[in-house]
Each structure stands twice: as structure tokens, then as C-alpha cells.
Amino acid sequence: MAMTTRWRLYPTVLLSIACASIAISAWQPADVEDWLLENVLVAIALPLLMRSYARRPFTPLTYGALLVFLCLHEVGAHYTYSDVPYGEWLASIAPAHPPALATRNHYDRFVHFAYGLLVVPAAVELFAWRAPPRGIWRWIMPVTFIMAHSVVYELVEWAAAVTFGGDLGQAYLGTQGDPWDAQKDMALAALGSACGVCVMAALRWAPLVRPSRQD
Secondary structure, three states, X not given: OHHHHHHHHHHHHHHHHHHHHHHHHHOOOOOHHHHHHHXXXXXXXXXXXXXXXXXXXXOHHHHHHHHHHHHHHHHHHHHOHHHOOHHHHHHHHOOOOOOOOOOOOOHHHHHHHHHHHHHHHHHHHHHHHXXXXXXXXXXHHHHHHHHHHHHHHHHHHHHHHHHHOHHHHXXXXXXXXXXXXXXXXXXXXXXXXXHHHHHHHHOOOOOOOOOOOOO
């Protein structure tokens, strides 16, 4: 009974933290229009996660990983990804070392890697529910799933940049003058997901997939 009670409280706590993260990010963002655009997918994904919890919840590890990714994304949405002052934060921690990578802000690259790393547990569980792969395919399919998502996201970014244009389009696209930005972002997401499944495979991680509440 104690385990059941803790499981019921855990998603509530995580949802509260997620809502607080979004609220903090929304407080005086650097660019209101860009913040709204960055959170369109959040406004879609969060209700879907809440609905899926009622039917077939993820494991605590997966929900925790998704929360970490959301918090990282909200930091980028607040400052705009091209202007997150992580260099200043690092310099305040280690003042002997000046802010690195001054020629380009790499926060967006970091978050693309984090997307692959932190979302892949959810992909593993989704395949375990819907189309359980066998052997090594258990790990290959989630990686290709993340890679496909990265392609779709880059297409969404492109479409948004073309639609809105101007400073808003450039802020959302965040290429910072790099013609290979989309390819590098997709590669980092793929690398993050590959690292994630390698760790899970090495630890022989087997998600305790909960049965559907409708089964």
C-alpha cells in the first residue's frame, strides 16, 4: 500500500514542478513571442502525458527524465536558446576560467543531446507496450524513433521560421549563422539516445511496464 501511495504522489509532485518551471520561465522572458512559440509543443505534450498516465503510466525513471528535459527546455525558452548565459554561470562557479565557446552559444546543442538522452527511456517503454521488439532491436528501435522525431522537429522549426520570418523566425530557428545547424542538432539527439540505450543495456534495465488501467 505504501508503494502505491508513493507512486500516486510522485507524478503529482513532478507535475507541480513542471508547472512551476513553466511559470518561472514565463516570467519576463527575453522574447515573449519566442517563448510562446517554444511552448506550443509543451502545451501539446503535457496534456498527452497526463492523459496517458490515466491509461498506461510510464515508470518513475521515465517521468523524472522527462521533467529534467522540460526544465532544460524552459531555460532556453526564457532566455531564447541563442542567448542562454551559461558561460556567465560557469564563470561564477569557476572564476579562474573565463566563459568558453564565446563565438557561439551551444546551449541549444546541449539540449538536443539531452533530448535524445532523456526522452529515450519513454521510447523504450512505448515500444515495450505497443510493439515489443526482440534482442538488440529492443535498443535500436528507440534510437531510430528519436532520430525520426528529430527530423520532424527540424521540419517544424523550418516551417515556423518561414511562416513567421524576421527576428522571431530567426530566434526560433536558432542557427546562429551555421548552415549545418539542423544536421548537427539531429546528430546530437541521435548520439544522446545512443548513449542512453547503451547505459540502459549495460545496466540490464528492464522497465517495470505497468499494465493498462483498461486491460
